Amino acid sequence: MEDKRKLLDQPLHGIYIPIALILFGTWLFSWSYMPYTIAFIIVVCSFKYYEAYQRKSSLHNTVWRDFELIDRTIIAPMTSIYRFKLNREDEILDIPTGHHLSCCFTIDGKDEIRYYSPISNQFDAGFFDILVKHYENGKVTKKLANIQIGQTVKFRGPIGKLNYKPSMAKEIGLIAGGTGITPILQVITRIITNLSDDTKMYLIFGNETEKDILLKNEIDEISKRYPNFKVYYTVTYPSENWDQGKGYITREMLEKYGPKVNDDNMLFICGPPEMKRKMYEITQEMNWNKDNIFCF
Numbered sequence: 702m703e704d705k706r707k708l709l710d711q712p713l714h715g716i717y718i719p720i721a722l723i724l725f726g727t728w729l730f731s732w733s734y735m736p737y738t739i740a741f742i743i744v745v746c747s748f749k750y751y752e753a754y755q756r757k758s759s760l761h762n763t764v765w766r767d768f769e770l771i772d773r774t775i776i777a778p779m780t781s782i783y784r785f786k787l788n789r790e791d792e793i794l795d796i797p798t799g800h801h802l803s804c805c806f807t808i809d810g811k812d813e814i815r816y817y818s819p820i821s822n823q824f825d826a827g828f829f830d831i832l833v834k835h836y837e838n839g840k841v842t843k844k845l846a847n848i849q850i851g852q853t854v855k856f857r858g859p860i861g862k863l864n865y866k867p868s869m870a871k872e873i874g875l876i877a878g879g880t881g882i883t884p885i886l887q888v889i890t891r892i893i894t895n896l897s898d899d900t901k902m903y904l905i906f907g908n909e910t911e912k913d914i915l916l917k918n919e920i921d922e923i924s925k926r927y928p929n930f931k932v933y934y935t936v937t938y939p940s941e942n943w944d945q946g947k948g949y950i951t952r953e954m955l956e957k958y959g960p961k962v963n964d965d966n967m968l969f970i971c972g973p974p975e976m977k978r979k980m981y982e983i984t985q986e987m988n989w990n991k992d993n994i995f996c997f
């Protein structure tokens with residue numbers, strides 16, 4: 702439902718109707734006041750324009766904009782969270798759920814563009830966070846690792862295909878591999894922060910080792926606090942004490958820890974291309990409807 706408090710921010714209600722009423726009032730009262738009325742309208746419109754300019758988003762979907770790095774936190778081997786500043790302290794990077802940003806570095810005269818899904822939520826004001834896994838030979842991640850606090854990085858966006866609507870499914874299976882957790886986390890956060898969205902979520906999260914499980918504490922905390930969220934981890938190289946899944950995500954794991962195969966339910970999949978391909982194959986064997994599967 703439309704927020705009525707924002708009605709005056711719309712040109713029709715905030716500008717056109719008031720101007721028409723003022724002009725009509727002046728015409729009724731006396732034409733001789735018209736120059737003063739016009740001067741008044743110009744002042745009010747300039748103020749409105751200034752206000753709109755101040756409110757404009759830091760991010761543009763076609764123009765690269767520079768964002769200052771204000772913090773960097775190492776959270777796992779070779780993985781950091783980078784925090785970038787938005788233009789205003791009260792600005793929120795309000796991008797559609799599951800969408801990502803493009804990031805550009807010019808390397809040897811060539812623009813290298815990579816994609817990152819912000820992990821900050823719709824309540825984080827004044828900044829946005831991206832979680833980045835570094836690769837030894839990674840062109841862009843190597844550059845990012847060398848950026849100092851106070852320096853800027855180019856971003857534009859958002860881009861993405863997911864059109865998430867609250868309660869669009871009764872149950873959602875979230876299948877993530879490694880950094881594929883980032884858009885999945887956006888979906889989880891969006892659901893748990895919307896009281897009217899009671900979708901049940903089943904996260905199956907695959908990683909190489911226990912140490913590689915990104916944001917495990919945060920995910921475990923969510924599963925403790927929200928009964929509609931369940932998580933199951935699997936690792937390729939488990940330690941002796943590991944008591945959850947071992948190896949890649951399998952059909953058996955999906956059947957036991959995922960949602961029921963049902964047209965009311967959906968699957969969101971994000972991870973390395975090989976994992977996405979394998980998961981898609983498994984879901985077809987399980988008779989999941991193609992329309993109920995979304996691959997990031």
Ligand SMILES: Cc1cc2nc3c(=O)[nH]c(=O)nc-3n(C[C@H](O)[C@H](O)[C@H](O)COP(=O)(O)OP(=O)(O)OC[C@H]3O[C@@H](n4cnc5c(N)ncnc54)[C@H](O)[C@@H]3O)c2cc1C
Nearest residue numbers: 801815816817818832833834836838839840841842880883
């Ligand atoms: C929609 C989308 C969203 C994404 N969101 C995130 C995100 O939130 N966080 C994040 O860290 N990454 C994310 N990625 C991946 C990211 O865009 C880059 O591909 C990644 O950071 C590597 O870039 P690079 O230039 O450092 O490596 P490149 O120079 O492109 O690759 C160098 C080498 O690194 C290794 N490598 C690169 N990418 C991968 C990979 N995904 N899996 C395994 N090995 C790899 C390979 O050995 C490769 O040969 C996303 C990708 C897509 C398509």
